[in-house]
Amino acid sequence: MKKIINNPDNTVQEMVQGIAAAYPEHVKQLPDTTVITRSDAPVQNKVGIVSGGGSGHEPAHAGYVGKGMLDAAVAGEVFTSPAPDQILEAIKVADGGAGVLLVIKNYSGDVLNFEMAAELAEAEGIQTAQVIVNDDVSVENVPARRGIAGTIFVHKIAGAMADTGATLEEVQTAAKEVVENVRSLGMALTPCIVPASGKPSFELGENEMEIGIGIHGEPGIERKELASADEIAQELMEKVLADADFPSGSSLAVMINGLGSTPEMELHLVNRRVQQLLREKELQVYKTFVGEYMTSLEMAGCSVTLLKLNDERKKLLDAPSEAPAFRQ
Amino acid sequence: MELNAAAIKQWMHHTNETIQENKEYLTDLDQKIGDGDHGINMARGFQAVADKLNEQDYDTVSDVLKDTAMTLMSKVGGASGPLFGTAFLRFSTAVKGQETINATDFAKGIREAAQGIMDRGKVQPEEKTLVDVWLPTAQYLEDASEFDAEAMKQTAKEAMEKTKDMVAAKGRAAYFKEKSAGHIDPGAASSYYLFAALAEILGEEG
Numbered sequence: 001m002k003k004i005i006n007n008p009d010n011t012v013q014e015m016v017q018g019i020a021a022a023y024p025e026h027v028k029q030l031p032d033t034t035v036i037t038r039s040d041a042p043v044q045n046k047v048g049i050v051s052g053g054g055s056g057h058e059p060a061h062a063g064y065v066g067k068g069m070l071d072a073a074v075a076g077e078v079f080t081s082p083a084p085d086q087i088l089e090a091i092k093v094a095d096g097g098a099g100v101l102l103v104i105k106n107y108s109g110d111v112l113n114f115e116m117a118a119e120l121a122e123a124e125g126i127q128t129a130q131v132i133v134n135d136d137v138s139v140e141n142v143p144a145r146r147g148i149a150g151t152i153f154v155h156k157i158a159g160a161m162a163d164t165g166a167t168l169e170e171v172q173t174a175a176k177e178v179v180e181n182v183r184s185l186g187m188a189l190t191p192c193i194v195p196a197s198g199k200p201s202f203e204l205g206e207n208e209m210e211i212g213i214g215i216h217g218e219p220g221i222e223r224k225e226l227a228s229a230d231e232i233a234q235e236l237m238e239k240v241l242a243d244a245d246f247p248s249g250s251s252l253a254v255m256i257n258g259l260g261s262t263p264e265m266e267l268h269l270v271n272r273r274v275q276q277l278l279r280e281k282e283l284q285v286y287k288t289f290v291g292e293y294m295t296s297l298e299m300a301g302c303s304v305t306l307l308k309l310n311d312e313r314k315k316l317l318d319a320p321s322e323a324p325a326f327r328q
Numbered sequence: 329m330e331l332n333a334a335a336i337k338q339w340m341h342h343t344n345e346t347i348q349e350n351k352e353y354l355t356d357l358d359q360k361i362g363d364g365d366h367g368i369n370m371a372r373g374f375q376a377v378a379d380k381l382n383e384q385d386y387d388t389v390s391d392v393l394k395d396t397a398m399t400l401m402s403k404v405g406g407a408s409g410p411l412f413g414t415a416f417l418r419f420s421t422a423v424k425g426q427e428t429i430n431a432t433d434f435a436k437g438i439r440e441a442a443q444g445i446m447d448r449g450k451v452q453p454e455e456k457t458l459v460d461v462w463l464p465t466a467q468y469l470e471d472a473s474e475f476d477a478e479a480m481k482q483t484a485k486e487a488m489e490k491t492k493d494m495v496a497a498k499g500r501a502a503y504f505k506e507k508s509a510g511h512i513d514p515g516a517a518s519s520y521y522l523f524a525a526l527a528e529i530l531g532e533e534g
Contacts, residue, residue: 009372054405054406076405076406077365077368077369077372077405078365079363079365080365080369080405080406081405081406081407081409082405083401083402083403083404083405083409084401084402084409084410085401085402086402107407107500108407108449108498108499108500109405109406109407109408109409109410109500112407112409112410112411112448112449113405113409113410116401116410116448139503144502144503146503194363194364194365196365196368197355197364197365197368199359199364201359201363201364202359214503216363216500217363218363218500218503218504219503219504219507
């Protein structure tokens with residue numbers, strides 16, 4: 001293993017300190033926690049938005065903390081959900097009196113820990129609601145679907161909705177509508193190495209790729225021989241569109257997400273073909289995002305996310321954001 | 329059988345030693361059907377439990393169990409943190425305020441703990457999770473006319489081995505579907521270490 005780290009046990013804590021030091025005008029670290037919050041949290045009378053999960057997916061989730069997106073993000077150990085006490089601290093600091101929406105990726109650990117934290121918060125008199133993101137179409141069984149890059153759109157739209165002064169219920173509804181209208185699929189060329197274990201999380205042959213792999217290396221749909229960028233784009237798109245069933249003429253947001261060590265050049269190759277295919281299907285692209293949004297340490301590969309927009313979601317997607325990883 | 333707060337503390341210390349010794353093995357099991365961090369997480373959690381329990385002397389069994397629960401919940405992370413945490417919290421509640429517990433209390437505590445895991449994780453038996461060790465162990469403890477530590481350990485061991493043939497329905501292992509069969513569930517393995525550790529300290533005393 002070759003990594004720029006100190007003691008592997010301190011990696012997450014040190015990363016959080018680094019993030020806080022990088023963007024002091026926007027965010028701060030909550031003392032004695034791995035929680036990053038808006039520097040002006042809590043914002044009075046605004047619904048707070050809290051997300052988080054295991055580390056190793058940077059810029060998710062701390063990079064999305066800032067005006068217009070998240071109020072706080074909790075970082076767990078690498079690929080491991082944060083514990084309820086840490087999540088509770090995030091909820092408390094995000095609560096400006098209007099309640100807190102928890103954006104949870106659909107993994108057992110995340111759901112268990114966030115739900116426990118929600119119970120603890122309710123016991124302290126803080127109103128919470130939750131939305132569980134499950135955009136990964138590689139898992140057939142819909143309730144078991146994982147949350148991947150589509151989560152960023154949930155952060156954006158929920159955050160923008162909260163900024164309009166909407167109630168907790170309204171923000172939750174807007175977030176749930178994103179989940180209903182967003183689909184993703186990823187693929188990988190190489191595995192990643194969790195610092196504390198020092199070993200690759202799975203093995204892929206020299207000429208192999210895996211379609212549908214999860215962001216922690218969970219098995220996907222199939223392993224096959226490495227194909228060209230166009231073929232990869234085509235396969236991901238076919239599966240996403242087959243599941244999403246967007247009517248022709250639909251207006252979409254597109255995200256081509258790198259998993260950690262894929263050059264932006266390659267992501268643009270994938271994007272080129274994705275846009276061609278969307279035109280062929282008579283689907284309109286309202287906005288495109290190409291870059292690293294939800295990574296998996298140094299995994300090589302990408303994911304494609306499509307979100308169907310309506311007028312409300314267009315407006316919320318376009319709203320300003322000061323989050324360091326999503327400035328617009 | 330009678331356990332006081334010091335004995336429970338000793339049990340947790342010995343569990344920690346066992347988990348530390350088998351950290352790599354647990355991680356290997358988890359790499360087969362999960363994401364390969366179970367050993368790391370459990371080792372971190374039980375080390376924190378050992379450190380926490382060393383900070384003070386306890387009067388009641390329930391207080392030792394409660395501190396164990398809260399520490400596991402905050403230090404293990406993943407799904408295992410809340411699941412093991414809830415198990416010890418329910419056990420603590422079942423014997424609340426007691427300075428010692430007998431075999432009947434212990435059986436009741438383990439039964440409540442197993443139910444807690446099922447409630448928290450929304451899991452059923454035979455879904456290849458840790459509850460597949462806790463439930464049969466609870467059943468054995470309830471049925472046994474006399475507490476026999478070695479027989480309890482054996483029950484837990486056989487229960488753990490049975491998870492090998494199960495197909496995971498919950499947790500990250502469920503993504504492996506049929507491919508999850510053929511490997512012992514890591515949470516079941518660490519649960520076995522827990523019961524084995526108790527049998528070992530009781531054996532030493534006997």
